[in-house]
Amino acid sequence: MNASAAVSAPAPWWRAYPEIWRAEIEALTVAGASWGEEPPGAPDGGPTPAVDAPEPLTLRLRWPHPAPQPGDPAALTLLATFAAHHPWFPPRVRLPEPLAGLRRHRNPVDGGLCLLASDDDWRPGTTLAQLLSEQLPRLLAAGRDPGTDAATLALEAGAEAAWTRVRLAWGGLLVDSACAPPAEVPGGWADLVRISGTVAPVSALVTLLDPEHRVLWESRAFGLRQAARVRWARLPGLPPEAADTGELWRRATERLVGLGAEQTRCDEPNAVVVLVPSEGAGRRSCEEWLLLTRGVLRGEGPKAAVAPAEPEDLDGSDQPDGPGQQAPAGEQLALFGDADLPQPPTDTGPADPVADALRVRVRRGYPAGRDDLTARLPGAPGHLAGTTVSVVGVGALGGPLALELARAGVGRLHLVDGDLHDPATGARQLLTIRDAGSPKALALALRILDTNPHVQLTVGLRPLGGDDGTELAGLAASDLVIDGTANQAATRFLAAHLRVSGTPLVIAAATAGGWGGTITTLPSSGGGCWECLQWHRADRTVPWPPARPDGALTPVGCSHPTYVGGWFDLGAIALQATRTALAVLAAGPADTPPAARFGDVQVLTQYRRGRPVHPRWQTRPLAVHPACPLHPPPADRPAAAGHASPGAGADA
Ligand SMILES: [Zn+2]
Incomplete structure (x- = not known):
């Protein structure tokens, strides 16, 4: 068999592979079958099919009954359809007339026989006659067996639903x-x-x-x-x-x-x-x-x-x-x-x-119930149905992350974002041209409900810091908060206030160009806080992810620069942040603090010298930095320690 010949030849397969056609016909003859084209073309048993176009070829076969029971015909009439690209795909065989007692493995609508459990079982060297000789007796035995013993069930590829x-x-x-x-x-x-x-x-x-x-x-x-x-x-x-x-x-x-x-x-x-x-x-x-x-x-x-x-x-x-x-x-x-x-x-038609x-x-x-829609998950997600996750910033990282949490079975999601959707971000956001100018959080909520309508969704349509001050209480009461804001002020605010309430926080951030990123999980196993991380980075004891030097971009009408980066690069960060979030939610008392599973600070490198490389994750524990003034934490309110720390990081 020659793949390039098959691609270039417009001829039907029986001309492209004449030796295969000969083998098929010889094998049918040896098996004692007679055949004709369906619908009738050349005389029965003619040398080549009458049709001369590369289209599916159907033969009407008289196939000797391999296991006749009383009342059965001596030969079965079968319709065998060869794919236009035979022998790359298996032939389809139908038994148009019902056979008494055959209740399984024959589709009652079109008569199709389940000769192969899967197309993957097809070997292109096999002839139709071989397929029928080997599989038809097994199909008839299993299809007429009313039993439910283990041996019978082992032959079943699946249930025969109504x-x-x-x-x-x-x-x-x-x-x-x-x-x-x-x-x-x-x-x-x-x-x-x-x-x-x-x-x-x-x-x-x-x-x-x-x-x-x-x-x-x-x-x-x-x-x-x-x-x-x-x-x-x-x-x-x-x-x-x-x-x-x-x-x-x-x-x-x-x-x-x-x-x-x-x-x-x-x-x-x-x-x-x-x-x-x-x-x-x-x-x-x-x-x-x-x-x-x-x-x-x-x-x-x-x-x-x-x-x-x-x-x-x-x-x-x-x-x-x-x-x-x-x-x-x-x-x-x-x-x-x-x-x-x-x-x-119409006047012309005989309708x-x-x-x-x-x-x-x-x-x-x-x-399509709650459990139905999570049926493909490897483990029962029941424990997630009662959890609440807040996602602040639902752009390139937070948006897909929120959707993945819904698919994973998280019961309640709160989405906070003050932005309207700009289709120019389409290279890395879930939202579409239909959502242009709509509040991102609201558009994403509807997108999530299309995937899992059982999620209880609430949205905050004002940016953190632009709300009336009530948003924070809801965030602190969540089981987990995700920070996807790419905004240093918002991150510092969240880290400080959720530290007081003890609410777990996963901060996901990418660098310009999607060259790398950082995922920080708080509270950390090492005891350090967000401000400690800034000191450690200044000391280079926690590595910086690489960033594209010319990756900043200032959109028209927007004073805050954004960065370039496609979903194909940012997705690695969003998905690892999702896995981190699920690990935090799954953590039991023995896993405290939950950050230990993936490490407190995960740093991603996926470009070197400006070229994409295999994604490489490094993890670092986040220890208390001796210069950080926030330890131990105050009992009631967080210190506004921004100017005491080494300053904003470069994550976008
Ligand atoms: Zn600290």
Whole structure:
């Protein structure tokens, strides 16, 4: 196989690799299979495929049944699709007709067979016939085995969840795993809120009620959004075969008859949430949420018109008034996507407006509770849910750091920043052109809520020192304060006052050009304070990180110089500061003072002689400096000792 030939040749793979094509055909013949192109092209068993373009090639195979059971056909009809870039990617094999008793390892929607647990198991020298000879008997044995013994489960690549049995539309419904109604409740009402419609409709289930509108479960996330009330139904008897989307809708609405949950009494009659039987890891039985939306015609006005009711509804009291009735909330809530809203038929097309209008789309329910959203963390972050971290200065370092703490499971974040977002800082900030001129702390808070809506967020929109004096009390009461201000006055103020309250403080600072940085954790294990650090630096007993000599930059209209530096350099500091913060939060009584884990002062060097080098961290304990006048600390208020120390450091 020759990679450069594959890149330069526009020919289909069976011409680019004729020896591979010959090997495939010979192996199929030896295995006793017959084949033809799908759709039919060349005569069966013809010398080369009839299609002559580099596109996926599908063969319809008659493959000798390797393990027939009574009633099985002697040969299985398979559709094998070679990738356009065969043999670099494995062929996909489908069994279009269901096989009795085969409940697993065949996707009931498209018939796809799980011949390989992962594409990584594919070896490009393997022929399709080899793949089938080796894997198909194993698949049939495991897929027809109803057992849950260890040997069977060891063959399982994953659970066969209900959403794999449905043709899914883009988008989703966010539901907390904790939203699990008692088994005896057959359905009722659910409040949904819009999360996004940018790429595809995403909504969240925020309240679940029984038919009498008694609240069964309520979310504490996703506040400040207008909710729409829809119906929900439990479908306990859903068969494990492929679920037709229209059939799902019919079963759901049937189930709702007699519950008192008529569609005319809800905000969005063309949406129903269903709870269906599913399977979790280890074949564990569970239930899963799906959102069904019934297609509606695009209306003339801003609101969508509801399609005529289905025939089943005609004799019920719950039918809508027919075409022209206004759906009050569908589009606004993004329960629907553009694909759900077919254009009215044109004069030229044979479109059937009623059939299109009644099309039902299914969106998967994605677990999105507090624990669900931290499921990929290596350890349970439960201890962080009750902690409060304040981040002062949410720019290049503090902004990403705050986001990482939210992702790590910190329960409460307080963001303080008096700046408005300038898109010119886009090379190193999380905020985007959408946030131009918006308060950084507020824009970042919304960005964080998009990642973890369970974080309790508060913001201070005035700079430290420009507030009414109440900010400090909140900071002192935090479990940890992060200083990302790059402002010497603010850092000195925080270090002095949090020393009195005993509040841990992590100071993250970068140097000009992103050439280096310093992370200081207080209280220090060595007993020294922030002023001590300035004395130690003056003595060179704590190293200075390198700084780009011409790295300062004075933005237009701003008297304070900033510095150049991209996120690719500053990120190392933000991420190590995040790890330091998490270590401080995780520290138990045996770890006091918490700075010991990474060292009191961490100094980063990532440029030498003006060239980028591997990041190198050095750590130094922060001892009391004999010249520092602040020891022991005063009991009530900190000394304003700035002019007694050797002065401001050069960290930006
Ligand atoms: Zn000191």
